[in-house]
Amino acid sequence: MIAVIGSGIVGSLIAREINKYIEDVFIFEARNGIGTGVTKGNSGIIHGGYDDTPGSLRAELCYKGNKLYDEISQELSVEVKRVGSHVVALNEEELKAIDELEERAIQNGVQEYEILDKTELLEMEPNLNSDALKSFYCPIAGVTEPWEVAMQASRSLEINGGKVLKNKKLVEVKKKDNKFELLFEDGSSYIADLVINVAGLYADEVAKFFGDEVPYIFPVKGEYYLLGKNIKYANSVIFPTPSKLTKGCLVVPTVDGGFLAGPTAHGVKSKQDFSTTQEGLLEVREKSLRLVPTLDFSRNVVKAFAGLRPETREKDFHIDVGEGNVIHVSGIRSPGLTAAPAIARYVVEYLIQEKLHINLQKRENYLTHIEKVPHLVERDYDYWGRVIQEDPEAGEMICYCNKITKKEIKEAIKSGARTLDDVKFATRASFGECQGSFCTPKILKIISEETGLKPEEVLQNEEGSWIINSEVRMI
Amino acid sequence: MKYETDVVVLGGGGGGMAAAKAADKNGANVILIEREEENGGVLNQCIHNGFGIHYYRKDLTGPEFKETLQEELEHTNVKVLNSAFVLDVNKDKQLTFVNHKGIHEIKTKALVMATGARERHFNSLAVPGDRVAGIFTAGVAQKYINLQNLKPANSALIVGSGDIGLIMARRLHLEGIEVKGVVEILPYPGGLERNVQQCLRDYNIPLYLSHTVTRVEGNKRLGKVYVSQVDENRQIIPNTEKIFNVDSLVTSVGLIPLTDPIKFVETAPGFITSNTNQTSEDWIFAAGNCTVVFDLVDYVSREGEKAGKYAALYAQNQYFPEQKVKVIKGKNINVLHPMYIDPNERTKLYLRVSKTFKRAEVTVEPLGIKMVEEEARPSEMIEISMKPFKDKNLKEIEVSARELG
Ligand SMILES: Cc1cc2nc3c(=O)[nH]c(=O)nc-3n(C[C@H](O)[C@H](O)[C@H](O)COP(=O)(O)OP(=O)(O)OC[C@H]3O[C@@H](n4cnc5c(N)ncnc54)[C@H](O)[C@@H]3O)c2cc1C
Ligand SMILES: Cc1cc2nc3c(=O)[nH]c(=O)nc-3n(C[C@H](O)[C@H](O)[C@H](O)COP(=O)(O)OP(=O)(O)OC[C@H]3O[C@@H](n4cnc5c(N)ncnc54)[C@H](O)[C@@H]3O)c2cc1C
Numbered sequence: 001m002i003a004v005i006g007s008g009i010v011g012s013l014i015a016r017e018i019n020k021y022i023e024d025v026f027i028f029e030a031r032n033g034i035g036t037g038v039t040k041g042n043s044g045i046i047h048g049g050y051d052d053t054p055g056s057l058r059a060e061l062c063y064k065g066n067k068l069y070d071e072i073s074q075e076l077s078v079e080v081k082r083v084g085s086h087v088v089a090l091n092e093e094e095l096k097a098i099d100e101l102e103e104r105a106i107q108n109g110v111q112e113y114e115i116l117d118k119t120e121l122l123e124m125e126p127n128l129n130s131d132a133l134k135s136f137y138c139p140i141a142g143v144t145e146p147w148e149v150a151m152q153a154s155r156s157l158e159i160n161g162g163k164v165l166k167n168k169k170l171v172e173v174k175k176k177d178n179k180f181e182l183l184f185e186d187g188s189s190y191i192a193d194l195v196i197n198v199a200g201l202y203a204d205e206v207a208k209f210f211g212d213e214v215p216y217i218f219p220v221k222g223e224y225y226l227l228g229k230n231i232k233y234a235n236s237v238i239f240p241t242p243s244k245l246t247k248g249c250l251v252v253p254t255v256d257g258g259f260l261a262g263p264t265a266h267g268v269k270s271k272q273d274f275s276t277t278q279e280g281l282l283e284v285r286e287k288s289l290r291l292v293p294t295l296d297f298s299r300n301v302v303k304a305f306a307g308l309r310p311e312t313r314e315k316d317f318h319i320d321v322g323e324g325n326v327i328h329v330s331g332i333r334s335p336g337l338t339a340a341p342a343i344a345r346y347v348v349e350y351l352i353q354e355k356l357h358i359n360l361q362k363r364e365n366y367l368t369h370i371e372k373v374p375h376l377v378e379r380d381y382d383y384w385g386r387v388i389q390e391d392p393e394a395g396e397m398i399c400y401c402n403k404i405t406k407k408e409i410k411e412a413i414k415s416g417a418r419t420l421d422d423v424k425f426a427t428r429a430s431f432g433e434c435q436g437s438f439c440t441p442k443i444l445k446i447i448s449e450e451t452g453l454k455p456e457e458v459l460q461n462e463e464g465s466w467i468i469n470s471e472v473r474m475i
Numbered sequence: 476m477k478y479e480t481d482v483v484v485l486g487g488g489g490g491g492m493a494a495a496k497a498a499d500k501n502g503a504n505v506i507l508i509e510r511e512e513e514n515g516g517v518l519n520q521c522i523h524n525g526f527g528i529h530y531y532r533k534d535l536t537g538p539e540f541k542e543t544l545q546e547e548l549e550h551t552n553v554k555v556l557n558s559a560f561v562l563d564v565n566k567d568k569q570l571t572f573v574n575h576k577g578i579h580e581i582k583t584k585a586l587v588m589a590t591g592a593r594e595r596h597f598n599s600l601a602v603p604g605d606r607v608a609g610i611f612t613a614g615v616a617q618k619y620i621n622l623q624n625l626k627p628a629n630s631a632l633i634v635g636s637g638d639i640g641l642i643m644a645r646r647l648h649l650e651g652i653e654v655k656g657v658v659e660i661l662p663y664p665g666g667l668e669r670n671v672q673q674c675l676r677d678y679n680i681p682l683y684l685s686h687t688v689t690r691v692e693g694n695k696r697l698g699k700v701y702v703s704q705v706d707e708n709r710q711i712i713p714n715t716e717k718i719f720n721v722d723s724l725v726t727s728v729g730l731i732p733l734t735d736p737i738k739f740v741e742t743a744p745g746f747i748t749s750n751t752n753q754t755s756e757d758w759i760f761a762a763g764n765c766t767v768v769f770d771l772v773d774y775v776s777r778e779g780e781k782a783g784k785y786a787a788l789y790a791q792n793q794y795f796p797e798q799k800v801k802v803i804k805g806k807n808i809n810v811l812h813p814m815y816i817d818p819n820e821r822t823k824l825y826l827r828v829s830k831t832f833k834r835a836e837v838t839v840e841p842l843g844i845k846m847v848e849e850e851a852r853p854s855e856m857i858e859i860s861m862k863p864f865k866d867k868n869l870k871e872i873e874v875s876a877r878e879l880g
Contacts, residue, residue: 225601275605278689303598305606377562381571385578392575397510397560400735435596440611441618441625455625460608464695467608468625472650475624 001026003182003192005170005206008039009146010332010340011198012153013072015162017344018196018352020368021360023161026190027154028182030169030199032462033422035150037200039337040425041274041307042222043252043260044146045237047335048085048138050105050113051247057317059108061339061346066140068341076152077372078144079255085141085237086121088291090131097241101136112140127233127294141237145255146337147425155415156370160363166416170199173209175324180210194325194358196347201271201310203330212322214330215312219271222263222309223280225288226302227295228433229257238291247334249287251295256402256428258302261288261295268308276304302433309333319346325358327351373411375428377403398446399439401432409443413450420444421461444468478581480504480554481790483570484589484783485561488516489772490763491589492544493779494786498587499551503787506581507553508572510560514548515541516591518772520617523642529773540772564737568758584790585758587782588737588746592730592764597634600728604690609697613643613727620650628723632700633657634688637854638666638770640727645674647725655719656681658688658702660709663831665854687711688724697722730768749799749815750822752782753789760786767812767825770856774825796820798867805875807835809853818869822861826874827853834879839872847879 002022004015007029019025031037049063073080089095098115105113114137121135122128154164169185176191183189199206204217227233233251240248246265253259262284281304285297312318312331317339319329327347336343352358376384376394387407388395394407404427412426420436423429423443430436430443444467448455455468482498484491487509495507513519518526521537528534531543548555559574570581594612611627613635619625631652633644636659648654657675662685664671675682683702689711690701704715732745740754741747745768746761748754754761762782763775788794796817802824804811809829816822828835828851835851838844842864848857 275692276601276603278603281601281603297601301599301601303596304601304603381578384573388573388575388577395573395575395577396558397573400510400560403560403562434593435598437594437596437612437614440615441623444625445623455623460695462695465608466696468619468627469629470626472620472624472626 001190001192003028003190003195004198005195006037006198006200007034007150007154007164007166008037008198008200009035009150009153009337010329010343011196012150012157013340013344014196014198014329014347015157016153017348019157019160019162020366021348021362023363025157025162026192027157027162027164028168028170028184029164029166032166032419033425034154034164034166035147035425036421036461038308038310039146039150039200041224041305042146042334042337043250043263044143044254045085045252045338046080046142046144047338048110048112048141049108049335049338050110050136050138051101051242052108052335053315054104054107057319058335058339061317061342062335063108063110064342065335065339068345069142069144072149072341075369076149076156077370078149078152080142080144081255082140082142083236083253084137084139085239086116086125086135086137087239087241088121088128088135089133089241090129090290091133094241095134098134098136110138113138125234125236125238127292128238129291129293143237143252143255144337149337149340151426152370152372159370160367170206170209178325180324180326194352194356196327196329198329198332200332201308203310203328203332207322207328207330210322210324210326212326212328214318214328215314217310217312217331219268219273219308220311221266221268221273221280221306223276223284223304223306224260224262225281225284225297225304226254227259227261227300228302231294231296231300233259233292233295240287240291249284249291251288251292261285263307265309271308274306274308276306280306303435317343319343319351321351321355325356373408375403376405376408398442399427399429399432401434401438402428404429406446409446410450413447418447418451418453419459419461420447420467423447476577476579478506478579480506480581480583482506482585482587482783482786483508483581483583484587485570486516486589486591486763486765487511487514487555487557488589488591488763488775489518489540489544490591490765490775490779490782491516491587492548493776494587494589494762494783495553496544496548496551497780497783498787499553501784501787503790505551505553506583507555508559508561509555509557512558514545514555514557517614520614520621522621523646526772529771530776544776561736566739566756585760585786587786588734588754588759588761588765589763589779589782590733590735590765592732592768594727595729595731597724597726597728602688602691605693607691607693607695607697609693609722610691610724610726613639613725616643616647616725620646626650626652628652628725630655630721631723631725632702632719632721633725633727635659635727635729636664636666636671636682637727638670640725641666641670641674643725643727644680645678648678648680652723654680655721656683658683658686660685660687660705662707663852667855689716691724697724700724730764732765732768734765743814747814748812749796749817750813751785751794751796751817751820752778752813753785753796758789760789767810769825774856774858777823800869801871803871803873805873807876808874811874816872818864818866820863824859824861824874826857826859827855828857828876829853832876832878835876836879837874837876839874841869842872851876
């Protein structure tokens with residue numbers, strides 16, 4: 001058995017890649033949802049690959065990963081919108097940065113870029129700060145929903161004979177001959193022939209279970225605002241010129257039509273500190289307004305959130321074999337989700353086959369393409385009408401903002417959703433403007449009816465995030 | 476299935492039911508569409524009294540008000556479609572809706588939008604802190620407690636002292652949930668004095684005026700809420716922080732008119748209408764909380780009736796306004812409804828002042844209308860009745876308020 005520790009975008013794509021050769025692949029995930037770690041709170045950008053330090057593993061895998069997203073999008077039926085990106089210079093000083101980016105792009109072998117002058121730029125992005133002088137435009141940059149990629153990749157794994165186990169936190173590893181015994185917090189254990197550690201923020205700690213040392217990981221927080229869909233602020237991803245530390249505060253059109261502003265970059269103590277802060281949110285407002293002055297933070301905010309970057313002092317991915325048949329995929333900071341499909345290939349083709357000398361043969365019965373049950377509202381009315389003929393619940397609207405029907409919610413539950421967040425990430429129900437004010441009580445009821453869980457047992461997400469305390473009174 | 480009718484009413488709350496009733500009475504064929512299994516809208520979950528004092532001259536609960544309207548509706552020829560969600564309205568006067576039988580089309584001559592409002596969510600305030608379970612709107616709390624018999628809290632803090640917040644404070648308290656206070660950013664309560672007495676003081680629930688939530692904290696479920704005092708510019712005053720140990724934060728921080736699925740009509744942010752409830756698209760009328768948020772269902776139902784009546788007349792080619800006078804928000808006016816007046820018809824003007832007045836004089840110029848209001852506050856709607864004024868040269872009128880010394 002091959003074990004992948006962590007169901008983030010990187011882990012699930014690696015598991016899927018291995019599964020193309022070997023059926024017996026397990027994903028073990030500590031939390032009770034897929035892609036709910038670093039993969040959940042980020043900018044969702046598929047970067048162009050032009051700005052990573054030339055010669056780094058990041059640079060090598062980012063550009064390749066970007067290219068692979070066409071395939072990923074098709075095969076996993078996930079949305080990838082190549083909206084393009086602009087790095088915008090607002091003054092003379094910043095013009096230098098544009099030249100530097102061009103140089104880097106050349107060194108990184110990225111040809112898909114253009115330097116746009118003010119007129120061209122403002123034609124494409126009329127809401128931009130009119131001080132803008134120039135932009136480094138990269139048409140292959142895009143956006144996606146990273147957790148959706150992770151969820152679809154794990155579905156693909158299950159369809160092809162693999163297993164995805166949630167609530168499996170690895171706490172100890174014992175070496176047995178050439179194998180590993182993996183011990184989980186819930187008391188269960190599994191024997192694996194090969195283990196891939198893709199534990200995100202915790203990859204350094206997990207490496208220690210195997211007696212290996214990888215670069216120390218520290219969390220760097222990024223705070224965001226999510227803005228509503230009713231105002232169109234930008235057509236593409238808008239970056240400021242980068243600093244040494246970060247790509248700065250951006251304005252990003254999301255896949256489903258909203259906008260992100262952020263992130264900040266501040267080191268924090270705890271890997272569990274996903275809180276937003278007053279200073280952070282203020283910083284986002286100030287910096288992003290400098291790029292797009294029309295951003296409406298007083299009336300158009302849907303919510304604020306934060307994500308944590310798994311940073312290392314080396315500032316590069318550390319992907320290598322450890323003692324025995326274990327591979328550590330660690331330090332997967334930005335652009336990790338862009339690079340993810342390329343990391344998956346790197347692990348299988350280079351580390352497993354060449355470095356570990358494990359000979360792999362492609363499976364014949366492997367199903368490459370998987371469907372995503374598309375939201376009914378995205379299909380044409382004829383199709384939707386036919387679905388309703390077969391299942392009347394496909395005509396019963398539960399989430400009014402994002403238009404998700406009872407059938408879709410029940411299907412998510414059939415494929416394993418147990419919490420409100422599971423349903424939210426699987427279907428987008430309660431993800432809209434009203435943030436669940438209309439539908440959460442209904443969704444809770446459906447989960448309870450379908451699973452036999454009492455309302456008190458239905459959680460928002462993790463253990464402890466209860467919704468209902470008890471009945472109001474006995475009836 | 477394909478339907479054809481004179482008037483479609485979209486939304487079966489207090490506004491929509493009244494509209495359907497009136498459109499029927501004015502001789503139109505009417506279809507009422509409601510996405511919930513039952514009509515009533517927000518009335519269904521408001522089991523407290525205080526509904527219908529003007530409209531029915533009786534003090535009813537929300538469900539009682541709804542039942543009364545529902546019975547009246549059953550004595551008409553209105554066709555009611557429940558559990559039906561409208562997906563599209565297009566400019567060719569065609570609607571598409573979905574229900575458990577399929578996707579259907581309706582061709583109509585006029586439309587009344589009565590889609591109500593949604594609650595503004597705490598998330599949109601972007602208060603710093605942890606993202607935890609236990610923060611929900613008053614409406615969600617009402618649904619759990621009043622409709623599903625589920626208790627979503629042990630101890631709670633309430634944000635927002637509008638009538639909804641006040642009423643929920645009492646409701647939670649009566650159901651054995653410890654309510655540690657109501658926090659209000661304004662220097663005065665948002666709701667009626669009557670409700671402050673009956674919902675808070677009677678039960679010793681503290682009201683924190685000029686206070687706001689600055690941070691929420693918890694491990695998976697809410698644990699602590701940080702509250703600070705604010706100055707007159709709503710800036711936080713340092714060293715005034717209080718910490719509340721609660722597992723729930725119930726929010727009632729405003730309603731936002733719902734105008735979906737229509738995109739081609741003037742909004743601000745609700746539908747802008749005339750005194751006959753006509754929108755910028757002459758076959759579309761609108762009433763109730765999807766125009767502006769009303770204090771009372773009585774106003775909503777009255778507006779609904781008006782919308783239904785004129786929509787029916789329009790559908791039967793009996794209503795063509797020749798002239799529309801613009802109504803301008805003058806000094807100290809925050810909310811004004813309607814924004815246009817057909818001077819041949821009577822007008823009910825609703826407004827909210829933008830600050831508190833001991834004694835306010837509200838004027839409508841150049842019509843020379845003057846009205847004195849004692850203790851005018853933004854949270855209480857002021858109503859002005861106006862007769863038709865057939866003045867061909869008048870292009871606009873202006874409403875303003877000033878303090879009387
Ligand atoms: C603010 C921010 C912005 C970013 N923006 C971008 C961007 O725009 N574009 C881009 O390409 N990249 C971006 N990134 C980077 C990108 O998000 C990450 O590189 C990527 O999501 C990492 O995925 P992962 O699978 O390695 O980690 P994760 O998603 O964290 O997955 C690791 C999983 O392992 C599980 N796990 C941990 N310990 C254990 C254990 N002991 N046992 C079992 N399971 C365990 C965790 O629960 C988690 O689900 C950004 C990151 C941040 C934080
Ligand atoms: C908690 C609370 C307490 C209140 N207390 C009082 C009080 O004591 N006294 C008083 O007089 N008033 C009170 N009010 C105010 C009053 O009840 C409301 O203003 C009034 O009922 C609103 O009516 P409406 O028809 O505009 O909206 P709603 O009641 O919201 O009705 C709108 C209807 O439209 C439907 N709809 C929307 N979109 C679609 C679509 N696309 N397809 C199909 N259907 C759709 C909705 O499902 C809903 O049923 C209270 C309100 C609240 C929220």
